[in-house]
Amino acid sequence: MSAEMKALDSVKNKKEHKVLERVTISENLKVKLSLLCSQANEALQGFVNVTKSDIINLILSTHSGILSKSEIETLKAEHFDELRFANWLAAKIRDARESGENVSLKDLFEKSKPLMDNRKSKSEKRKLKPKKKVLNDKTEELISDAPLLSESKEE
Numbered sequence: 001m002s003a004e005m006k007a008l009d010s011v012k013n014k015k016e017h018k019v020l021e022r023v024t025i026s027e028n029l030k031v032k033l034s035l036l037c038s039q040a041n042e043a044l045q046g047f048v049n050v051t052k053s054d055i056i057n058l059i060l061s062t063h064s065g066i067l068s069k070s071e072i073e074t075l076k077a078e079h080f081d082e083l084r085f086a087n088w089l090a091a092k093i094r095d096a097r098e099s100g101e102n103v104s105l106k107d108l109f110e111k112s113k114p115l116m117d118n119r120k121s122k123s124e125k126r127k128l129k130p131k132k133k134v135l136n137d138k139t140e141e142l143i144s145d146a147p148l149l150s151e152s153k154e155e
Contacts (some may be wrong), residue, residue, distance in 0.1 A: 023056075076115070085116075 025033060033052050040050040067075075089108050096103035 080116070085112075 033055060036055050037050055037052050040055065041048075044050065089105065089112075092108055093103060093105065
């Protein structure tokens with residue numbers, strides 16, 4: 001290999017960048033991360049600059065690399081989605097039918113019951129706003145103002 005080729009290879013190697021990984025951090029944790037970063041920078045008195053990425057890397061490097069049962073339970077409680085679960089059930093039934101197995105919805109519910117225990121669905125955790133409909137540049141709240149069918153029959 002010529003000297004020019006070696007020089008080009010070394011320039012290419014220097015220009016290679018790390019693959020950038022992006023994660024989304026919830027609003028309340030952004031504040032916590034910023035505070036941890038500020039605390040580290042104040043403690044190190046400016047002779048070391050610590051970034052948010054450095055804090056995340058420190059936390060991940062000190063973690064065992066295996067999620068505990070309580071961590072998995074926390075993730076399940078925070079992220080369980082009934083619609084996704086229903087789609088998962090449908091896919092399992094479809095796969096079973098395609099492979100010739102006889103699987104009932106009841107069987108799948110029984111098998112997945114341990115996964116569903118002690119959880120709150122996303123819809124239970126957040127309060128849904130009433131649906132609104134725009135009519136002639138005026139907003140009319142349909143759900144909160146509409147009488148229930150049972151109320152209208154009683155009157």
